Amino acid sequence: MRIALLSYRSKPHSGGQGVYVRALSRELRELGHRVEVVSGQPWPELDDGVPLTKLPSLDLYREPDPFRTPHWREFRDWVDVAEYAAMCTAAFPEPLTFSLRAARMLRARRHEFDLAHDNQSLGWGLLRTGLPTVATVHHPVAIDRRLELDAATSLRRRVTLRRWYAFTGMQAKVARRLDGVTTVSTNSRTDIGTHLGLAPERVEVIPVGIDPDVFTPVDRPRDDAHVVVTTSADVPLKGLVPLLEAVAKLRTERELRLTVVGSAKPGGLAAVAVDRLGLADAVRFTGPLPQAELVAVLQSATVAAVPSLYEGFSLPAIEAMACGTPLVATDAGALPEVVGDAAVQVPAGDVDALAAALARVLDDPALQRHLGTAGRARVLENYTWRATAVATAAWYEEVLARC
Numbered sequence: 055m056r057i058a059l060l061s062y063r064s065k066p067h068s069g070g071q072g073v074y075v076r077a078l079s080r081e082l083r084e085l086g087h088r089v090e091v092v093s094g095q096p097w098p099e100l101d102d103g104v105p106l107t108k109l110p111s112l113d114l115y116r117e118p119d120p121f122r123t124p125h126w127r128e129f130r131d132w133v134d135v136a137e138y139a140a141m142c143t144a145a146f147p148e149p150l151t152f153s154l155r156a157a158r159m160l161r162a163r164r165h166e167f168d169l170a171h172d173n174q175s176l177g178w179g180l181l182r183t184g185l186p187t188v189a190t191v192h193h194p195v196a197i198d199r200r201l202e203l204d205a206a207t208s209l210r211r212r213v214t215l216r217r218w219y220a221f222t223g224m225q226a227k228v229a230r231r232l233d234g235v236t237t238v239s240t241n242s243r244t245d246i247g248t249h250l251g252l253a254p255e256r257v258e259v260i261p262v263g264i265d266p267d268v269f270t271p272v273d274r275p276r277d278d279a280h281v282v283v284t285t286s287a288d289v290p291l292k293g294l295v296p297l298l299e300a301v302a303k304l305r306t307e308r309e310l311r312l313t314v315v316g317s318a319k320p321g322g323l324a325a326v327a328v329d330r331l332g333l334a335d336a337v338r339f340t341g342p343l344p345q346a347e348l349v350a351v352l353q354s355a356t357v358a359a360v361p362s363l364y365e366g367f368s369l370p371a372i373e374a375m376a377c378g379t380p381l382v383a384t385d386a387g388a389l390p391e392v393v394g395d396a397a398v399q400v401p402a403g404d405v406d407a408l409a410a411a412l413a414r415v416l417d418d419p420a421l422q423r424h425l426g427t428a429g430r431a432r433v434l435e436n437y438t439w440r441a442t443a444v445a446t447a448a449w450y451e452e453v454l455a456r457c
Contacts, residue, residue: 062152064098081443153177193366239388271378293361375429
């Protein structure tokens with residue numbers, strides 16, 4: 055098959071989108087399919103043999119100058135003008151504007167592809183590609199919206215968030231009109247029914263995975279009293295503040311350090327919590343890490359934590375499990391489905407329970423060994439990128455047979 059794999063943002067070292075696009079395109083290519091990745095900024099890192107078509111946006115949210123004002127020479131067409139105008143009204147336009155650019159490109163080249171596969175932009179343009187078009191919905195973004203609104207402390211913040219997340223209404227309408235939708239867990243399929251209005255039988259469940267030859271255990275002692283957490287964003291959904299509070303509680307009775315694979319926004323939830331709890335000397339934020347460095351951190355930690363208030367799947371969970379790192383996770387979203395009995399689970403948002411679970415694992419070498427072995431075995435049985443690609447290709451065939 056000839057597949058156009060679309061991704062409106064593809065951060066290579068943090069967030070699931072860039073990881074998903076790179077791994078799925080590589081494995082589909084190795085199965086004999088032709089895959090071309092089509093992406094906006096930030097660009098993905100792809101394996102040899104996978105071509106990349108760049109569809110540049112105005113990159114209005116780039117670091118270090120997010121919400122920037124572009125030079126007038128940067129505007130190329132009406133889509134750019136619409137993108138900037140939407141940003142000026144506090145909206146997030148990229149899912150829509152990327153889909154419009156992608157549709158224009160795909161219509162011009164539709165003879166080169168059998169199918170277009172979108173990675174959660176769900177913009178109006180997907181309905182005008184001239185090709186059978188499907189999408190992966192990792193989880194409904196409406197859930198992020200609800201959690202951020204619940205955490206908002208001012209009317210102005212709530213109004214701004216409602217405007218920012220206005221694109222979720224478009225996503226629900228577009229998802230219902232596509233030729234196929236897949237998601238990564240049974241829990242996400244249920245949530246897609248609730249928030250996007252798709253019947254369960256219209257949503258194919260295909261879990262994501264890891265490369266078992268990269269995420270591996272090591273036969274050497276792990277660090278003492280070292281907790282690691284991987285977070286793609288400093289937002290309420292990821293549960294970083296409850297974890298910081300649990301670490302602060304444990305630090306009253308023991309030495310403990312926390313490595314956060316990710317970044318804290320200046321003045322954001324995590325940074326404020328670190329200052330409030332006096333954890334500056336105990337917490338290290340690494341920023342996004344290349345895969346090899348991420349694996350090294352996971353292999354060295356005594357325990358990994360996934361403190362999320364919601365997860366549609368959780369790549370960080372299976373990455374830690376594949377490395378044989380004992381895992382403490384909440385019971386939020388799809389986490390019970392993903393980790394099974396290979397992790398200690400606690401109620402989401404319960405600081406005392408999280409602290410107690412971390413202490414239990416830190417103090418019990420036998421439990422550490424059991425969780426590490428069970429986690430690795432569960433991942434090898436259920437969650438590899440090759441299995442994801444095989445199931446995805448079979449699903450493509452089913453979609454094309456219907457179209």
